[in-house]
Amino acid sequence: MRHDWVWPTQLIIASVGVGTVAWSGKVLLLPLALGFPVLWALSTSRFAATLVSAAYFLSVSRGLPQGAATFYAADIWPGLLLWLAASASFVAVHALLWTNEAGPRPGRYVLVAVLMAVPPFGITGWAHPLTAAGVLFPGWGWWGLAVTTAGLAGLVSRLWPAVAIGLTGFWLWSAAFWTDPKLPEAWRGVDLELSASLGRDTSMARHRDLIATVTERASGGSRTVVLPESALGFFTPTVERLWIRALSGHDVTVLAGAAVVGAAGYDNVVVAISAGGGRILYRERMPVPGSMWQPWEPLFGGKAGAKAHVFANPVVAVGSGRVMVLICYEQLLVWPALQSMLGDPDVIVAVGNGWWTKGTSIVAIQRASTAAWAKLFSKPLVFSFNT
Structure with missing residues (x-):
């Protein structure tokens, strides 16, 4: 019985940490967002996956309530409502497509990634893990995007530890030689x-x-x-x-x-x-x-x-x-x-x-x-x- 709530709580806390650090505004930390699919896959129920998804998105968009309050010159309550409303599509897609069956899970998550990348769900598709492709595979272009997509599928499979180690290697290599994008001449x-x-x-x-x-x-x-x-x-x-x-x-x-x-x-x-x-x-x-x-x-x-x-x-x-x-x-x-x-x-x-x-x-x-x-x-x- 204790495991029924301890494990999901640990996943939720980890999801908050992943969202907060990966989307802190430091470009080299973006690959940490790839930890979210792992946490989603490790959820033991659809309800747990829903809470993990909400924790990730709400931590990523944590600046929205304060920003909305400033924009509208109002108290923080309208901003909080907007914050929750913005998370609805992200959480719904991840909750509905979650499965506890390992076989179909990679295909399900690739579908999640596609749905959150394009309208209508992509209209609030912030904090997409695919954004990390530019840090993992700089200069690879469409091939880098394809490899990152394959990596997302691998991270929700039984092979996720090996996939995570491989992606971490690319991350460290890229960080060691990272340079900011160039400013065009003139x-x-x-x-x-x-x-x-x-x-x-x-x-x-x-x-x-x-x-x-x-x-x-x-x-x-x-x-x-x-x-x-x-x-x-x-x-x-x-x-x-x-x-x-x-x-x-x-x-x-x-x-x-x-x-x-x-x-x-x-x-x-x-x-x-x-x-x-x-x-x-x-x-x-x-x-x-x-x-x-x-x-x-x-x-x-x-x-x-x-x-x-x-x-x-x-x-x-x-x-x-x-x-x-x-x-x-x-x-x-x-x-x-x-x-x-x-x-x-x-x-x-x-x-x-x-x-x-x-x-x-x-x-x-x-x-x-x-x-x-x-x-x-x-x-x-x-x-x-x-x-």
Whole structure:
């Protein structure tokens, strides 16, 4: 009888530890997330597997209640409710596909991995163990992803100790020779510390300050300068003309976050502006569910908030190159990165406006996840965040 609760309790505690450490924002710790499938497989009942899955996901997303409270300027209770709601699909998929039969378990877990990587379940598919492929097998590309998937299957089989030892060997070898993703030549990402005012302060003074920052970077030899999500506020013809005039005489292209408002909602975008003109470069594929993307609102007479262009514009053109753009929340998911990699981009651009995450590890996790994908496919990477 004692074993009936002691063993599941130990698995739950271990799951909390795995989620907390693996997703602490340190890219080299991501392979520890591969411990979660082992704990899931060692569960002795579906109820235990449910609790182990919940413990992992809730520990990974531990910064959400505090971040949501900051974003909405409210107490922590709405954040706690959002935290629990976000875990629902992850926990449900892992609970329903759990089995105590060793034979079908590897196939079941591969199915779990696929379901949590693509919509609709992949919309909240954070903390996916596949993200660790970039640390285990840097430069291996699709082969590295395939080997990691095979490793996940092995970790839920009877051979899991041998598989775990093998993957640990790759982890240690990679860590010993690890280097961060390269910055592409003549590109520069600008990190800002403008807190909640970025995107809300649309004064001429703010635009002049941003323009001054861009021209300063351009004078240092950068030809493409990246500004964070929401940097320009609403992208209007007036804003576009202001920046085009300001960049006259400068051989620089600015990629900057902005919003474009329409009749049915708005698009969270990255625009490209130079002395020759401006255009919408990228429309966000997956805005934050709940706070930005609200597809249920039209049913009650409201607007759907930010539009989700789920499988659109995976790779966009900047000059003669191909660019993969990830805005904020997309950096936590699997399918936006892999869909873009099918187009073999030359550069990865990751932007965010993480002022509301202060005191949490959310931005660090976004950076670590994106760096892992960049290393897996050997792609140069540009970051630009506001905090």
